[in-house]
Amino acid sequence: MQPRDFLKEVTAIPGLSGNERKVAEYIRDKWEPLTDEVSITPTNSVIARKKGKGPSVLFAAHLDEIGLMVSRIEDDGSLRMVGVGGVDPRILPSMRVSVLAKSGRLTGVIGAKAPHLLTEDERNKNYTMGELHIDLGMDASKVKELVQVGDEVQLEYRFTELLNNRVAVKTCDDRACVAILYRAMQLLQDMRHDADIYFVATCQEEVGAFGAWQTSYQLFPDYAVALDVCHAATPDADPTRTHDLTAVVASAGPYLNPVLRRKLMEVAEEQNIKVQTSVVPRYTATDADEIAISRSGIPTILIELPLKYMHTSVELIDTHVIDEAARLLACFAQKINASWEDELWT
Amino acid sequence: MDLKTLCEINAPAGNEGEIRKAIVERAKEFCDDVKIDRMGNVICHKKGTNPDAPHVAIAAHMDEVGFIIRGYTEDGMLRFSSIGGIDPRVIVSKWVLVNGETKGVIGAKAIHLQSKADREKLLDYDSLYIDIGAKDKAEAEKLAPLASYVSFISSYEEIGDGFILAKALDDRVGCYNMLRLLEGSYPCDVSFAFTVQEEVGLRGSMGAAFGIDADIAIILEGTACNDLGDVKERFHVCTPGEGVAVSFMDLSTIADKELFHAMLSIASENNIKAQVKRSVTGGNDAAAFQRAKEGCRTVVLSVPCRYIHSPSSMCKKSDVDAQYELSSAFLKQYK
Numbered sequence: 001m002q003p004r005d006f007l008k009e010v011t012a013i014p015g016l017s018g019n020e021r022k023v024a025e026y027i028r029d030k031w032e033p034l035t036d037e038v039s040i041t042p043t044n045s046v047i048a049r050k051k052g053k054g055p056s057v058l059f060a061a062h063l064d065e066i067g068l069m070v071s072r073i074e075d076d077g078s079l080r081m082v083g084v085g086g087v088d089p090r091i092l093p094s095m096r097v098s099v100l101a102k103s104g105r106l107t108g109v110i111g112a113k114a115p116h117l118l119t120e121d122e123r124n125k126n127y128t129m130g131e132l133h134i135d136l137g138m139d140a141s142k143v144k145e146l147v148q149v150g151d152e153v154q155l156e157y158r159f160t161e162l163l164n165n166r167v168a169v170k171t172c173d174d175r176a177c178v179a180i181l182y183r184a185m186q187l188l189q190d191m192r193h194d195a196d197i198y199f200v201a202t203c204q205e206e207v208g209a210f211g212a213w214q215t216s217y218q219l220f221p222d223y224a225v226a227l228d229v230c231h232a233a234t235p236d237a238d239p240t241r242t243h244d245l246t247a248v249v250a251s252a253g254p255y256l257n258p259v260l261r262r263k264l265m266e267v268a269e270e271q272n273i274k275v276q277t278s279v280v281p282r283y284t285a286t287d288a289d290e291i292a293i294s295r296s297g298i299p300t301i302l303i304e305l306p307l308k309y310m311h312t313s314v315e316l317i318d319t320h321v322i323d324e325a326a327r328l329l330a331c332f333a334q335k336i337n338a339s340w341e342d343e344l345w346t
Numbered sequence: 347m348d349l350k351t352l353c354e355i356n357a358p359a360g361n362e363g364e365i366r367k368a369i370v371e372r373a374k375e376f377c378d379d380v381k382i383d384r385m386g387n388v389i390c391h392k393k394g395t396n397p398d399a400p401h402v403a404i405a406a407h408m409d410e411v412g413f414i415i416r417g418y419t420e421d422g423m424l425r426f427s428s429i430g431g432i433d434p435r436v437i438v439s440k441w442v443l444v445n446g447e448t449k450g451v452i453g454a455k456a457i458h459l460q461s462k463a464d465r466e467k468l469l470d471y472d473s474l475y476i477d478i479g480a481k482d483k484a485e486a487e488k489l490a491p492l493a494s495y496v497s498f499i500s501s502y503e504e505i506g507d508g509f510i511l512a513k514a515l516d517d518r519v520g521c522y523n524m525l526r527l528l529e530g531s532y533p534c535d536v537s538f539a540f541t542v543q544e545e546v547g548l549r550g551s552m553g554a555a556f557g558i559d560a561d562i563a564i565i566l567e568g569t570a571c572n573d574l575g576d577v578k579e580r581f582h583v584c585t586p587g588e589g590v591a592v593s594f595m596d597l598s599t600i601a602d603k604e605l606f607h608a609m610l611s612i613a614s615e616n617n618i619k620a621q622v623k624r625s626v627t628g629g630n631d632a633a634a635f636q637r638a639k640e641g642c643r644t645v646v647l648s649v650p651c652r653y654i655h656s657p658s659s660m661c662k663k664s665d666v667d668a669q670y671e672l673s674s675a676f677l678k679q680y681k
Contacts, residue, residue: 074575076573076574076575077574078574078575086457086458087457088439088454088456088457088460090435090438090439090454090465090469091438091439091454093433093435093436093438093656094436094437094440094653094656094657094658095439095440095658096503096511096658106505106506107503107505107506107511108505108506109511109652109653109658109660111574111575111652111653112435112575112576113572113575113576113577114570114572114577115433115435116627117572117577117581123468124468125466125467125468126435126465126466126467126468126469127435131575131576132575133574133575133576135574135575135652135653135660136505136506137505137506137507137508137509137511137586137660137662138506138507139507142507158441158499160441160449160451160499161449162449162450162451162477162478162479163448163478163479163480163481163485163489164479164480164481166479168441168451168453168477168479231456231458231459233421234423234453234455234477235419235421235423235475236454236455236473237455237456237459238459241459242459285458308453308477309439309451309453309454309456310456310457310458311456311457311458312438312439312453312454312456313439313440314439314440314441314451314452314453314477316451316453316477316479
């Protein structure tokens with residue numbers, strides 16, 4: 001399966017932070033033929049192992065997604081909502097959402113008070129989450145029968161192919177990086193490696209990197225690479241906080257291991273892979289932060305995939321970068337050997 | 347022709363070619379007299395059997411709201427304006443089709459990069475842009491030349507308790523019901539006007555009304571509901587499921603009193619669900635018909651639609667049928 005097709009399927013499957021079972025099962029099934037063993041943890045991270053004599057390395061990308069949760073059912077049958085992860089209320093008006101009710105998926109539309117009913121002051125502002133409602137097109141009695149407060153709500157899914165190998169779809173953050181892991185597995189089928197590789201799709205990153213916390217404790221690898229998305233340049237964003245959409249990013253800063261990063265950059269140069277540097281003075285706000293301080297510490301680096309419009313329903317990436325990042329990761333895995341231990345702090 | 351097909355055709359005001367073609371083709375199956383006038387309206391005429399009956403015009407607009415390309419950024423984003431009234435708040439993080447073929451998205455600065463002011467400030471047409479994935483300005487200009495028309499990417503779905511979810515329900519519901527009415531025959535002379543450019547100022551219907559010169563005009567529309575969430579009950583416009591909405595007045599016309607009451611009595615005599623539109627917001631083609639030549643008596647029958655002028659408007663199937671039944675019963679009354 002092409003990574004692009006994997007991305008098309010995996011972004012459709014529900015997996016809001018805290019309830020990622022369905023997407024975990026999908027990922028497990030796709031990873032199984034490419035690895036030696038695969039399992040789902042009690043909190044719905046997926047761990048796949050591709051055996052080697054060692055050292056061990058953990059590659060992590062998170063599988064959970066941001067979305068909404070039903071917080072209240074009004075007497076008129078409309079639903080009120082809260083965000084799961086950082087949802088920008090500006091993206092919501094007129095969005096078609098799926099309420100993931102026990103009885104099944106219910107399509108609804110997010111509505112708000114019409115502009116002509118707003119005061120002059122309100123008309124010049126964005127709606128807040130509390131001013132929005134979900135309309136299921138049902139009477140209140142039926143809504144109350146089918147929907148439960150606490151039901152998850154998935155954002156609108158439309159896999160949209162644009163020019164120049166670019167696609168826009170919800171949840172590229174971070175399933176495009178899960179696709180990178182998938183592609184790296186494919187490449188490693190024909191490559192020899194010493195590394196004992198753990199591919200991990202982590203749960204609950206969007207609410208605190210809890211899956212990374214748990215799985216890095218469980219596996220306690222010698223090295224780790226976290227993969228997540230970063231901001232690509234757009235006309236309205238600060239250029240010092242964004243990167244070119246069309247090339248992989250390797251971050252650098254105190255939370256990340258400089259020796260491993262140097263080794264990654266050497267691989268990139270050998271393989272002629274263009275890599276940009278992102279300078280992160282403190283938190284990376286990714287799984288890398290938690291993995292690096294697991295147990296007695298794990299030397300960790302961070303590879304990032306530039307993405308426009310993060311945390312919207314139109315997260316836009318260049319699919320060519322998925323292939324390049326996968327090649328970088330696979331070649332990096334191939335290089336890992338026992339001698340690296342001696343170089344770590346020399 | 348089903349409502350799904352009609353809603354999924356893209357025809358922002360001024361660019362009605364595709365919907366006109368579909369409607370003309372269908373209309374010709376049921377009517378010998380189908381014409382396209384100088385404005386681009388489709389006018390179908392059916393001769394009545396009763397020479398004493400009035401000449402009735404029935405009208406619905408074919409056009410919908412949309413966007414038009416008006417410039418580019420250096421890095422290949424498209425600058426655009428709305429055609430018709432689209433609240434920019436409903437288009438952030440949505441999908442569009444440029445020139446009927448090039449897909450694009452309307453993104454916005456990520457929440458992580460927003461200042462407090464960014465979070466509050468409304469994103470308007472001066473700050474939003476369409477991203478088609480172009481590498482640079484030259485590529486953008488080539489694929490989306492100036493004045494390219496843009497539509498919502500939006501599919502037709504049926505959801506909940508008999509609701510339809512689609513773009514352009516305003517006013518494809520009216521077009522759909524007029525095509526159904528065309529299949530019938532009536533005692534009175536009936537002129538069917540499928541009009542253009544309603545969303546940019548009722549411009550098509552002026553020519554249509556002038557050309558038809560009817561005694562009575564019935565306008566079939568889709569209108570707002572504002573019946574859910576934070577809206578106080580006294581501001582509710584109409585209620586989906588309560589039948590076709592009959593207007594006594596809106597921002598463009600006052601309904602002819604006799605026709606208004608006639609519609610309500612015919613509905614009740616024929617067991618057709620009808621409600622009175624409880625607000626005077628909005629305007630429609632009735633204004634053009636009312637003021638054409640010596641003037642004509644008008645009345646508006648609307649399907650209650652939630653979230654009109656967005657990619658996701660909703661209406662109830664039973665209300666669409668009620669609009670058809672009431673207009674049909676009205677036309678058949680002149681025995």
